[in-house]
Amino acid sequence: MLTVHHLGKSQSERIVWLCEELGIPYELKRYTRDPVTMLAPAEYKALHPIGAAPVITDGDLVLAESGAIVDYIMAKYGEGRLVLRSGDPDFAQFLYWFHFANGTLQAGMGRLMILNRLKLAENHQMLAATKGRVDRAFDLVDARVREAEYLAGDIFTTADIMVGFSLTTMRYFQPYDLQRCPNVVKYLGRIGRRAAYRRAMEKGDPGMALILN
Template identity: 65%
Template sequence: MLVVHHLGLSQSERIPWLCEELGIPYALRRTDRDPHSRLAPADYKALHPIGAAPVITDGPLVLAESGAVMDYIIGWHGGGRLALGPDHPDFADYLYWYHFANGTLQPAMGRMMILGRLDLPADHPVPAAMRGRLERALGLVEARLGAEDWLAGAEFTAADIMTVFSLTTMRLFLPFELAPYPAIRGYLRRIGARPAYQRAMRQSDPGLVPMLD
């Protein structure tokens, strides 16, 4: 039985959403963050040597890393659905945006979050450089979604599932306004209308109103 171990308010929200989109059976085991540190508690960290979310178990298999988990579920349980293959005209775009989420966008946000806790002077060059990198990343997403309904092109894919956390729940940890990004806001409205997203978010973080605007 596929078991999704979800850490509340984390990027592991991607995994139940993927399962709901694919319509595959899974069990959700939810763990809250430590109320003081806001980090994963010890029992969650013990699931996998890396100690981070997401984690799945599938029989004897224990697997972490969002991309690896999503590729495994799509390939082993989903029959390849929500991924685009080499024969698809949008294959390269799919690959780019699927990896952009954790390769560029989320790291830029993580660096800004950490720098924000260091109380550096306003004119310090490092936060300014990192802010510029994040703004370029968000600007690229905005431009893409101004041209296409979904990140890979005409079809909703796993690239969208990988990306949405950074534009929504991550803003609890790194607040930023979406007002300068009308295409992203329209995209998030389309995401919020998806029944699978609604079901996944109700189960994963029942006290959270998804940050879709």
């Protein structure tokens, strides 16, 4: 049985969402963050040497890293859904946005979160450069969803699942004002109307307010 070990308010929501979109059987095990440190509890850290979310188990397999987990689930259970093939004209877009999620957007927001916690001066060179990089990343997403319904084009794919966390729940940790990104707000409206997304968030983080604007 595929088991999703979900740490509240974390990238593991991507995996719960993916399973709901695919409609595959899975077991969900929820873990609560330490109320003081906001870090994963000891039992979650014990699942995998890296000690971070997400983690899945599937039989004897223990796998971490959200991108790797998405690829694994799609290869084993996806049956060709939610991905584009090499012959599709939007295949390169699909690949780009799938990897943009953790390669650029999430990484930039994570660095900005850490720098903000250091209480640096507003004009600190590194802080200013990182803010600028995050702004450019959001601007790029905004431009893409102005011209396309979803990140890979006309259809919803795993690229949307990967990027979705950074645009929504990650803003609990690193706030970002979307007033400058009206197309992202409209895009998140489309995401928020997906039944699978709503089911996933209610199962994984019941009662958590969704940041969709």
